[in-house]
Amino acid sequence: MPKRNTFFPPAPKPSTTGTLVYMLFGPLVWAVQFTLAYGGHTLVCARGGAPWISDVVVLAATALTAVLLVCFLVWQERCAGAFGQPAPPRRDRPTDGIARILAFLSLVAVFWGGATVGLLDACVLGR
Amino acid sequence: MTDRRPQLPNPEPRPKGEVDELLRVWATPRGYKIVTAVNNTVIGLFYIGAAFLFFLLAGVLALVMRTQLAVPENDFLSQGLYNQIFTVHGTTMMFLFAVPAVEALGVMLLPQMLAARDLPFPRLSAFAIWAYVVGGLVFFSTIFYDLAPQGGWFMYTPLTLKEFSPGDNADFWLLGIGFIEISAIAGAIEIVVGTLRTRPPGMSLTKMPIFAWSMLVFASMIMFAFPAVILGTMLLEIERSFGWPFFTAAKGGDPLLWQHLFWFFGHPEVYIIFLPAAGLVSMIVPAMAQRPLVGYRLIVVALIGTGFFSFGLWVHHMFTTGIPSLSLAFFSAASMAVAVPSGIQVFSWIATIAASRGRFRITTPSLFVLGFLVIFTIGGLTGVMVALVPVDFQVHDTYFVVAHFHYVLVGGMVFPLFATFYYWMPMATRRMLSERAGRWVFWLMFAGFNIAFFPMHFTGLRGMPRRVWTYPEGVGWDMLNLVSTIGAYVFALGVLIFVVDLVRSLRRPPTTVENPWKAGTLEWLPNDVYSTRSIPFVTSREPLWDRPALPREVSEGHHFLPNAPTGERETIVTSAIEARPQYIIRMPGPGWAHLLAAIFTAAFFLLLTVKLVIPALTCGVIAIIACLTWTWSLDPGPSKGEVDIGAGIRLPTYASGPSSHSWWAMIVLIFVTASLYIAYVFSYLYLWVVSPDVWAPHGSPALPAPVWPVGGALLTILGLLAIRAAGNRLPGPGRRSVAQPLLNAIAAFCLAGAVAVEILSHWQSGLRPTDNAYGAMVYMQSALNGQLAFALIVMIGFAIARMVAGKLDRVRRVSFDNAAVLYTYAAAQILFGLVLVHGFPRVAG
Ligand code: HEM
Numbered sequence: 001m002p003k004r005n006t007f008f009p010p011a012p013k014p015s016t017t018g019t020l021v022y023m024l025f026g027p028l029v030w031a032v033q034f035t036l037a038y039g040g041h042t043l044v045c046a047r048g049g050a051p052w053i054s055d056v057v058v059l060a061a062t063a064l065t066a067v068l069l070v071c072f073l074v075w076q077e078r079c080a081g082a083f084g085q086p087a088p089p090r091r092d093r094p095t096d097g098i099a100r101i102l103a104f105l106s107l108v109a110v111f112w113g114g115a116t117v118g119l120l121d122a123c124v125l126g127r
Numbered sequence: 128m129t130d131r132r133p134q135l136p137n138p139e140p141r142p143k144g145e146v147d148e149l150l151r152v153w154a155t156p157r158g159y160k161i162v163t164a165v166n167n168t169v170i171g172l173f174y175i176g177a178a179f180l181f182f183l184l185a186g187v188l189a190l191v192m193r194t195q196l197a198v199p200e201n202d203f204l205s206q207g208l209y210n211q212i213f214t215v216h217g218t219t220m221m222f223l224f225a226v227p228a229v230e231a232l233g234v235m236l237l238p239q240m241l242a243a244r245d246l247p248f249p250r251l252s253a254f255a256i257w258a259y260v261v262g263g264l265v266f267f268s269t270i271f272y273d274l275a276p277q278g279g280w281f282m283y284t285p286l287t288l289k290e291f292s293p294g295d296n297a298d299f300w301l302l303g304i305g306f307i308e309i310s311a312i313a314g315a316i317e318i319v320v321g322t323l324r325t326r327p328p329g330m331s332l333t334k335m336p337i338f339a340w341s342m343l344v345f346a347s348m349i350m351f352a353f354p355a356v357i358l359g360t361m362l363l364e365i366e367r368s369f370g371w372p373f374f375t376a377a378k379g380g381d382p383l384l385w386q387h388l389f390w391f392f393g394h395p396e397v398y399i400i401f402l403p404a405a406g407l408v409s410m411i412v413p414a415m416a417q418r419p420l421v422g423y424r425l426i427v428v429a430l431i432g433t434g435f436f437s438f439g440l441w442v443h444h445m446f447t448t449g450i451p452s453l454s455l456a457f458f459s460a461a462s463m464a465v466a467v468p469s470g471i472q473v474f475s476w477i478a479t480i481a482a483s484r485g486r487f488r489i490t491t492p493s494l495f496v497l498g499f500l501v502i503f504t505i506g507g508l509t510g511v512m513v514a515l516v517p518v519d520f521q522v523h524d525t526y527f528v529v530a531h532f533h534y535v536l537v538g539g540m541v542f543p544l545f546a547t548f549y550y551w552m553p554m555a556t557r558r559m560l561s562e563r564a565g566r567w568v569f570w571l572m573f574a575g576f577n578i579a580f581f582p583m584h585f586t587g588l589r590g591m592p593r594r595v596w597t598y599p600e601g602v603g604w605d606m607l608n609l610v611s612t613i614g615a616y617v618f619a620l621g622v623l624i625f626v627v628d629l630v631r632s633l634r635r636p637p638t639t640v641e642n643p644w645k646a647g648t649l650e651w652l653p654n655d656v657y658s659t660r661s662i663p664f665v666t667s668r669e670p671l672w673d674r675p676a677l678p679r680e681v682s683e684g685h686h687f688l689p690n691a692p693t694g695e696r697e698t699i700v701t702s703a704i705e706a707r708p709q710y711i712i713r714m715p716g717p718g719w720a721h722l723l724a725a726i727f728t729a730a731f732f733l734l735l736t737v738k739l740v741i742p743a744l745t746c747g748v749i750a751i752i753a754c755l756t757w758t759w760s761l762d763p764g765p766s767k768g769e770v771d772i773g774a775g776i777r778l779p780t781y782a783s784g785p786s787s788h789s790w791w792a793m794i795v796l797i798f799v800t801a802s803l804y805i806a807y808v809f810s811y812l813y814l815w816v817v818s819p820d821v822w823a824p825h826g827s828p829a830l831p832a833p834v835w836p837v838g839g840a841l842l843t844i845l846g847l848l849a850i851r852a853a854g855n856r857l858p859g860p861g862r863r864s865v866a867q868p869l870l871n872a873i874a875a876f877c878l879a880g881a882v883a884v885e886i887l888s889h890w891q892s893g894l895r896p897t898d899n900a901y902g903a904m905v906y907m908q909s910a911l912n913g914q915l916a917f918a919l920i921v922m923i924g925f926a927i928a929r930m931v932a933g934k935l936d937r938v939r940r941v942s943f944d945n946a947a948v949l950y951t952y953a954a955a956q957i958l959f960g961l962v963l964v965h966g967f968p969r970v971a972g
């Protein structure tokens with residue numbers, strides 16, 4: 001009779017929520033930047049604040065989230081552990097890969113969004 | 128061969144009669160009773176059939192419009208009818224065809240691809256489908272009675288407010304959308320829990336077929352996008368019926384709020400439609416190229432990336448409405464950036480085709496895939512063009528935009544869908560469509576489409592606005608329009624040949640072609656109504672290629688769960704990340720309750736739309752009773768003990784608590800509710816930004832004294848404590864408790880009390896919802912909380928009844944758990960709401 005262990009060797013199991021957050025770390029951080037930047041600058045403009053405050057809000061949100069993403073990329077091994085991923089031989093490599101590429105893509109998106117600062121006078125009505 | 132045997136979960140020959148038992152358990156009801164069927168593979172066919180019917184109907188409307196536009200100053204259609212027709216065409220295509228069609232493919236294909244006997248909530252799917260069929264047909268038929276809406280598929284306010292759109296026409300739009308919202312959310316629950324929990328043992332998340340990934344992303348996007356439009360439609364219907372001025376500028380509302388809510392849904396919507404189609408392409412391309420997809424990880428990244436980034440684009444539909452220029456730049460940049468993930472996918476497909484070194488077979492499905500690549504890429508390019516703000520200023524609301532979005536929608540969704548029909552037809556019906564006719568279908572559709580829509584780019588650049596019923600002669604639009612109309616007919620001819628071929632094929636006797644395309648994924652295992660005979664142990668992404676003996680092993684019952692040990696419908700539930708077997712889920716069979724629930728839900732909304740309140744309420748009550756009857760038979764309890772699925776693995780046949788499928792469904796539902804609420808918070812703050820002058824304490828009566836919100840908060844907390852205590856007092860199996868239902872009842876009363884106190888507090892302060900946008904928003908909060916409270920009171924009443932009937936105890940507790948989880952969320956929402964409504968104006972004022 002075949003044994004359970006031949007199919008499912010006993011091993012530490014990855015955390016469910018942890019794995020999902022780990023994989024989606026990049027886009028989640030991007031979502032934070034998006035909310036802060038868009039919400040922040042619209043609010044400043046709508047309440048008649050100075051345009052440069054708008055720019056500062058966007059820059060701050062961009063800098064903060066970019067730092068987070070860079071840290072994640074540099075210390076990915078440690079982050080993986082923190083998000084409940086089992087240690088290397090039992091680690092799922094594709095998960096790592098997906099998390100890394102997503103974080104990288106999000107970093108690009110964060111810079112791309114942040115780069116719009118200063119192109120135009122922030123609060124002038126576009127039309 | 129012999130050395131492989133020990134690796135099989137059930138190596139011994141199986142006893143006779145197991146297949147007969149499976150057939151008996153999973154038998155599809157015959158004759159008229161087929162409507163009671165719940166098996167996703169069976170009703171999935173109804174679902175896709177209905178969606179395709181709507182495609183044909185809306186297509187006929189398109190031909191009617193093109194006929195009208197063929198020559199200048201035509202009077203084939205009146206202006207009013209043309210307005211109705213483009214609204215119904217657009218709405219039907221988007222809501223009744225595109226989203227349901229991909230959802231249908233999801234419920235049809237996923238069980239096969241995941242080798243699950245069924246997805247976890249078959250009756251919920253059936254309910255969603257029937258609600259959609261009834262609601263959709265009623266909505267569509269309004270075009271025959273001059274009752275159809277005229278506001279375009281996005282129904283902008285203020286045009287759609289009562290003053291400017293009197294009559295019930297616009298309400299029918301809101302009604303039709305209501306059904307799609309309900310069924311889309313129900314489908315999303317099914318798909319999220321299905322892809323995460325009913326994968327075959329061993330198929331970890333990163334071995335999942337790309338289509339399953341795309342459906343997971345699709346369903347998650349529905350969870351966050353649809354609530355915005357649900358709130359929007361609620362607000363609009365409330366304003367139309369009761370005059371709460373959310374969108375009326377004179378009273379502090381803002382018509383642009385509708386645009387925000389609509390497009391926060393509407394932009395992700397186009398990706399909701401496109402991503403599953405891309406998932407389908409990612410399945411077809413490797414099969415035709417006979418090699419694994421190049422860049423599996425990259426494609427997963429692209430799907431997830433698009434899923435997220437598409438939520439950051441909605442303002443590009445509002446470039447011309449007057450917003451700060453930083454926003455323009457921001458959303459313009461984001462709109463261009465989102466092309467990157469789509470580009471990644473296109474390159475992966477091309478790389479896969481190239482890497483096959485000429486082995487890529489040109490079949491009808493592959494032709495449609497190639498056609499998709501061409502058309503969708505052109506649509507993507509014009510998309511980047513309109514993402515440039517100055518270009519958008521120029522072409523906004525012209526035929527250029529009509530050309531653009533038909534290129535993305537028809538290219539990105541209709542062509543993959545036809546590829547799907549040709550490709551999966553043998554799996555679903557054991558019949559092939561004609562390859563010879565298929566060539567005709569493809570070339571007519573491909574040529575027809577381009578002849579129809581390519582000239583529209585120029586019609587648009589020459590200034591022809593969209594949504595006009597006719598145009599003057601001699602301004603340079605005549606020839607282009609005539610060509611477009613001819614193209615539309617050519618396209619239609621292609622579709623017609625397809626329909627004829629489809630009918631002919633379905634009338635032929637089935638053949639037994641297994642895996643005609645020699646694909647590598649599980650849906651091509653030998654299957655029947657019960658899916659596969661045994662559920663394979665999966666170790667790679669293309670199990671059929673890596674283990675050629677798999678089909679035989681599976682159909683001889685050597686893999687997991689080769690029988691029906693509980694004598695009922697069941698499948699294996701596995702863990703979300705690694706797919707380790709956890710328990711056996713027992714699933715309901717055919718029944719009438721969900722069907723009645725769907726029909727009477729439809730009737731309730733319909734009658735409400737035509738203001739027949741008493742009959743509507745009657746139907747509503749019947750619908751609720753039907754729902755309760757249906758849920759009463761769920762939560763079967765642990766009566767069947769444990770069963771052996773092979774490899775010495777014994778699984779329980781019952782689960783409750785955080786690892787059970789019903790808990791997961793509840794969490795999904797809570798996410799949906801929370802996004803609805805966040806959309807509300809956004810709307811509240813948005814209107815405050817727009818017109819702070821109507822806010823309390825200056826523009827409206829002063830806020831109620833603090834004892835009111837404090838009282839409400841105390842009631843909520845008391846209720847929370849009561850439901851917690853009730854959880855601890857669940858009696859042991861076979862016993863009953865008096866205190867437990869009592870605590871439940873207290874919790875329900877507290878909740879109702881908290882909502883009532885909140886409403887009263889504002890009422891006594893003199894504020895009325897019709898006064899201004901502030902009043903409307905304040906009462907809307909209670910409307911949302913009240914809905915939640917109503918649902919909870921029903922659920923708690925249900926749990927009390929289960930206790931009285933002896934069907935609720937410490938082990939068999941799902942009906943209570945569901946209520947308790949939702950209660951916890953509701954309490955949090957109410958408390959937050961008190962802070963917002965009573966705190967914010969005090970701080971901001
Ligand atoms: C290939 C056959 C099709 C043809 C010939 C066609 C033709 C048309 C025409 C003539 C209009 C009205 C343009 C105007 O007056 O502004 C229109 C609008 C529209 N179509 Fe199509 N269409 C087709 C397929 C589709 C598909 C497959 C979808 C979606 C999946 C779709 C979605 C829409 C939408 C959303 C609108 C906008 C309606 C509005 O302005 O509110 N169409 N189409």
Ligand SMILES: [Cu+2]
Nearest residue numbers: 394440441444
């Ligand atoms: Cu968009």
